[in-house]
Amino acid sequence: MNTTPSPQAGRTALITGARRGIGFSVAERLYQDGANIVLLDIDLAETQAAASQIDPSGKRVLALTADVSDITEVRRAGDQAATHNGSSDILVNNAGISPKHDGKSATIAAMSVDEWQRVLAINLTGTFLCSQACMEIMKARSWGRIINMSSQAGRTVSTIAGAHYAASKGGVIAFSRSLAAETGAFGITVNCIAPGRIMTPMSAEAGQAANEQYLKRIPVNRLGYPDDIAATVSFLASNEAGFITGATIDVNGGSFMN
Numbered sequence: 001m002n003t004t005p006s007p008q009a010g011r012t013a014l015i016t017g018a019r020r021g022i023g024f025s026v027a028e029r030l031y032q033d034g035a036n037i038v039l040l041d042i043d044l045a046e047t048q049a050a051a052s053q054i055d056p057s058g059k060r061v062l063a064l065t066a067d068v069s070d071i072t073e074v075r076r077a078g079d080q081a082a083t084h085n086g087s088s089d090i091l092v093n094n095a096g097i098s099p100k101h102d103g104k105s106a107t108i109a110a111m112s113v114d115e116w117q118r119v120l121a122i123n124l125t126g127t128f129l130c131s132q133a134c135m136e137i138m139k140a141r142s143w144g145r146i147i148n149m150s151s152q153a154g155r156t157v158s159t160i161a162g163a164h165y166a167a168s169k170g171g172v173i174a175f176s177r178s179l180a181a182e183t184g185a186f187g188i189t190v191n192c193i194a195p196g197r198i199m200t201p202m203s204a205e206a207g208q209a210a211n212e213q214y215l216k217r218i219p220v221n222r223l224g225y226p227d228d229i230a231a232t233v234s235f236l237a238s239n240e241a242g243f244i245t246g247a248t249i250d251v252n253g254g255s256f257m258n
């Protein structure tokens with residue numbers, strides 16, 4: 001007999017950027033916690049493959065495509081998710097980009113306005129649009145959890161990420177506080193996670209040498225795993241975390257002690 005508790009049974013979690021990396025681990029973890037899962041990403045075939053990996057029966061998973069920076073696509077995805085299983089009780093704004101050129105971020109001097117705007121549009125505006133699309137249903141149900149993926153780069157000067165990325169991730173933290181204040185009375189909590197270096201396709205783009213340099217500054221002497229972030233999301237999404245809102249949790253192996 002399976003005696004594993006299912007703290008999120010009957011709830012639905014929508015995770016953006018869920019086909020791989022941190023988003024996929026978060027989807028897997030919240031599925032294990034008992035939630036129905038909506039995986040949202042830009043590539044349908046890959047998002048469907050990720051969904052089937054989590055639940056081959058397809059009963060508790062749904063794969064959707066949307067560009068989180070496009071208001072029409074986000075609203076359509078929100079409607080599709082609601083039709084499928086009624087609601088998004090938990091929203092994890094995880095989709096993000098960190099453009100590199102030959103493994104390096106552009107300097108401010110060399111950064112194109114197009115690249116600046118694309119990073120802000122996906123990382124910051126996307127978080128706003130997806131939150132807006134889900135918050136009314138959460139308010140009506142008097143319960144909700146919104147967890148936004150910031151970054152260590154939004155908390156301190158980054159040696160790897162660009163200024164656009166850092167600005168977007170700092171913006172996510174400020175936006176989350178405003179959203180937390182606006183929705184707190186409705187039983188909704190809004191928190192950020194600021195991961196350090198986590199082993200995913202995104203961090204691999206910076207190359208092994210950059211990651212090895214990073215490792216030297218991490219007191220626990222390892223890079224992070226997507227599951228480290230998924231476990232933090234699982235806690236922030238739980239009933240037990242109901243008195244935590246407007247917070248940013250640093251999951252970085254102790255990097256800030258250096």
Ligand code: NAD
Nearest residue numbers: 017021022067068094095096151195197198200201202203
């Ligand atoms: P990743 O590149 O492996 O995954 C990001 C996912 O977002 C991809 O599946 C991608 O298709 C999706 N995505 C990109 N643009 C999108 C859009 N416009 N609409 C919908 N989906 C889109 O990256 P990751 O390392 O898993 O990062 C996940 C989140 O964690 C990001 O927000 C990232 O900034 C943040 N983060 C990562 C690290 C790290 O070291 N990996 C550190 C700090 C913060």
